[in-house]
Amino acid sequence: MEQRIERIKKQLHSQSYKLTPQREATVRVLLEHEEDHLSAEDVYMLVKEKSPEIGLATVYRTLELLNELKVVDKINFGDGVSRYDLRQEGAAHFHHHLVCIECGSVDEIQEDLLEDVEKVVERDWNFIIKDHRLTFHGICYRCRDPKSK
Amino acid sequence: MEQRIERIKKQLHSQSYKLTPQREATVRVLLEHEEDHLSAEDVYMLVKEKSPEIGLATVYRTLELLNELKVVDKINFGDGVSRYDLRQEGAAHFHHHLVCIECGSVDEIQEDLLEDVEKVVERDWNFIIKDHRLTFHGICYRCRDPKSK
């Protein structure tokens, strides 16, 4: 945890940004909820627990900044809010998501899976891929068979 | 065109909805701009040209309805607005998109491409896929080589 914060700090410094206490508090919340897909409002509430003086605008600004630095990815599952998802350290590509239409859960797929598809797209559409978003909507293993957990 | 409207009308009727003049005008705009990725506001403006009395809320409701019927798909490219994209008639799967980070253009890929990936996901994640969203962000062929068109 401390090491990851240290590395993010370096990343900020390399672009001459500082890791202010507010930014650090925000990053900590993101690290502590790596599995989740928090909205800006969610992050704000969680940061407030530890740093009650923080303002909502600062959280938005910090998330925007972390997005620029590719520390987080901003995603939208079509429910009207942006969500912020920590990128795996050193991951070349953004991971994929499984959204359950029954229970609303969001699971992550870290495997690449798209290597072949991207080769085809780059060749056949003459398109240079910089990033991607892949989300499947369907029924998760929990809803499919409620007995398994 | 008329045939497609006729079929959409049938689809509505089968769920006991009517193809009101406002709904028809909205569908016509979508058909006339099949290549585009219009926001609700865009659709509203275009419908107004032919049917100036239409209200914005009706356009939203109609798009929502068409989305439920899977006549259109609602997508979000991360720019804060929902866009509505006509689904190819009889297409089992939603098509993919290429978003250019230089010029903002959005091209469509009608090919499936994901068959193999979906098999893996259904098997390894025990997930029943009902729908998907795949978008690539990168540099389109126009921006890559401005001389080609």
Added chain:
DNA sequence: CTATTAGATGATAATAATTATAAAAACTTT
């Protein structure tokens, strides 16, 4: 050390997209 300056923050106002509401209109059914 203090004064200066640039960057960051907090409170809040402004904006923009979308949804909710309620009265009027348009069809349907009786």
Added chain:
DNA sequence: AAAGTTTTTATAATTATTATCATCTAATAG
């Protein structure tokens, strides 16, 4: 034609996000 249902319009309300600006902080120059 009357009653009932659905749809629409106009507009208010809501929600997420961004902009503004006075204040604060931290680094730097004198």
